[in-house]
Amino acid sequence: MSRSTNGGTGQPRTQAGGAAIFTVGHSSLEAAQFCELLSKHAVDLLIDVRSRPASARFPHFSGAALEKLLEAEGVAYLFLGDELGGRPDDAAAYGSDGVVDYRVRRKSYAFKAGIERVEREAGCRRVALMCAEEDPIECHRFLMVCPELVAGGFELLHIRRGGRVETQRDAEDRLLHITGFGDVAANTLFPEARARALEEALALRERQCAFRVDPNLVEPW
Helix, strand or coil: CCCCCCCCCCCCECCCCCEEEEEEECCCCCHHHHHHHHHHCCCCEEEECCCCCCCCCCHHHCHHHHHHHHHHCCCEEEECHHHHCCCCCCHHHECCCCEECHHHHHCCHHHHHHHHHHHHHHCCCCEEEEECCCCHHHCHHHHHHHHHHHHCCCEEEEECHHHCEEEHHHHHHHHHHHCCCHHHCCCCCCHHHHHHHHHHHHHHHHHHHCCECCCCCCCCC
C-alpha cells in the first residue's frame, strides 16, 4: 500500500497543536477499498473497538483476517474491544432496561485503561479507531468513546465513505440538528449552552443506538 502524500508523515495535529485521532467504520467495503481509506490518511495503527471482532457477511473484517490483511499493507492492528467496545461484558454497564449506559461505562477501570492506551498510541503513531457503522453518529465510537477523547484534548477526524473527512465539530452539529438542537449548533457566543445541548443530544442518540439485552437477564450474556 503506497502512502498518500496528502496525509504527510507523523501525527495529524489540531489547530492548537495537539494530536488528532481518526475514526472509521468498515461497513460493507471490500478489503481493497478499506485499505485505500487507511492509505489515503496514512494510518499507521488501526484500533479495533468492536466488542466482537467478527463479521459473517464480510469475513475480511473478522479479527484474525483483518490483522493479516493490515500486516500486508504495513498497518499495525490492536484490539481494544474488551475495553472500548459497545457491548461490554459487565453487568454494571447496563441499566435496568437492559441498555448500555455509556456514562456509567466511561467510569469503569477497563474503559479508562482503553482510553489511556489510545492516547499513548496517538502520541507516536497515526491512529484510527474502527467499528462497523459508516456514519459515526450511529456508532458507539462517536457516542461513547469520542467524548472522553475530546475531554482529553484530542481532535477526532471521521473518515467517511470515499475518503472524505468529517470533523468532530461537524459531526456534533449534525447530531444537534437531528435531535432538535439545531439552534445552538453554530452558537459560538454561548459555548456552555452548546455543551449542554450536546450532552442531551448524545443521551438521546445513545437511547436509539446503544446495545441492549433482555432486562430480565442478570448477566448481559
